[in-house]
Amino acid sequence: MTTVTDLTLLRDALGHLKDREQVAERLLDSSAKHSFDPDKELDWEAPPVDGKWFWPPELVSLYDTPLWKKMPEEQRMELARHEAAALASLGVWFEIILMQLLVRHIYDKPLTSMHVRYALTEIADECRHSMMFARMIQTHGAPAYPVSKLNHNLGRVLKTISTTPGSFACTLLGEEVLDWMQRLTFPDERIQPLVRGVTKIHVIEEARHVRYAREELRRQMVTAPRWEQELTRISCGEAARVFSVAFVNPAVYENVGLDRREAVAQVKASGHRREVMQTGAKRLTDFLDDIGVLRGVGRKLWQRSGLLA
Template identity: 30%
Template sequence: MTPPERTARLRDAIASMAETTERLSRLSQRSYQNPYTAVEWPSSVDPERQWFSSPEYLSLYGTPLWERLDEPARRRLAFHEAVNFYSLNIHGEKGLMEGLAARLYRRDLLEVADYLHHFLDEENKHSIYFGGFCTRYARVYRSRQLPFEESRARDVEDLLFFVKTMIFEEIVDVYNRVQARDDRLEPIARFINRNHHLEESRHLVFGRRLVAALWEACAPDWDGTVRADIRAYLAQFLVATWREYYNPDVYADAGLADPWEVAEQAWSAPAQREHRRRVSAKVLGYLTGIGLLDKEPVDAF
């Protein structure tokens, strides 16, 4: 397949998404909100008396470490894990916004440019909510995820960018859906999770369609080495993404001794391995179903 033929095939694949992107754009317009007036921030929070994360989704849940914590300590951990979760989203959305802006109005992606504007706008608003919580009540945790710096062909880079976005957001959305409905959580935590889920649900529809379109249009031209590189890279990314849910800075702020050792114990705990497998099942099932992945990235579990 020659480059012009590949470009034409990709353009046709993107054009086939027109009905989907038009519908998603209408939904975004209908639910447009002002992030500076949509929420009323509490004047203060009490991490040892209030819940900010669902206990069953905490990184120590189901481990011997969890059993040794009293109730105030569990709530304190839940607060700092909420801050970490919001911080992960801030860092993830910074990279996402950069990548979306770089692809805006590119000729081969022109058919989806209108929705990319909504995508960018909504990700910026999400960062305002996440950052608003972190800077009011705690801090923004640093990201320890190092960029994978390799030069690849543009079509491969595009696929990797949107698949990474999809993996990150699908995992986050599982947490959002659970925590948006959890009546134990403080209203501000439920609001942030619910709002993020409602808008991300559109992004996930777009992401699934676009990833499938890019894979179907480009993969036939890639040899086994390129496909293997893509799969290995995504397996590394999945591990790196999950690793950040086990943050030593969180454990230190929660008052736990030996935070790095806590992180390793939690990561290796059978209950947590099963938790990661369960939360990742939907996105990995989708990627395997379209042939992009050929097996479960076992190192993450």
């Protein structure tokens, strides 16, 4: 039953929402000024630079573990190369899901609206990003690392049944942790030039995607029915659990000559790794907490994922 207090809170919350069309118009202006064609912007023919990392060592899953301390530098750098390929593979998987979620979101929206036009612009961005990540994997000679069959099928379910607020919450989950890592990567002169170029393009263009998703999720958590808000809290928490598990593909350890079981165990026990993941997610979890997503069962699921202290 809706009370007078509920209606007052709803009215106040609606008053703080930004106009959807104005937000989209600003994002479209930014897209016109700051969009990139990776095929033309990046030097895909240049060979890797000897002695440079493919991913910042501090962001490699085994960093500062007992196993890492025993590994020779060459093996550490090889692990970084494979983890960069695994993260790029994860990014392609996620962006394909995101594109389908965006298409579903705009299916019944006014086709001439700025909001729809920006969604289509973002889909075009994500197409380029997916091709860019795949080409980077191929160029650097590492294998692609698809997610597990279970997570692949969970993604299939998500893109089929997700509610609108659930879609945008999961969008932010997939974008913001990787974005935090990439913001550390592209200015880092220890890193391969191609990796720096790829991450810089992605960071610049993803900033618009995050803004779009945040504004829409904030709106949805005010206007959606209570049952949908609660379902969003639970589905977002479960997505956080799946995402944290999928973030590093255990096959990378075998491919660089490590014992898979030992490596996975040490990553799970690593205080450094836990701090990296929670720091990477903090900007997002602060936002989700502010708009009422991190409550009840959903909050417990986030804590179990290791992304929230």
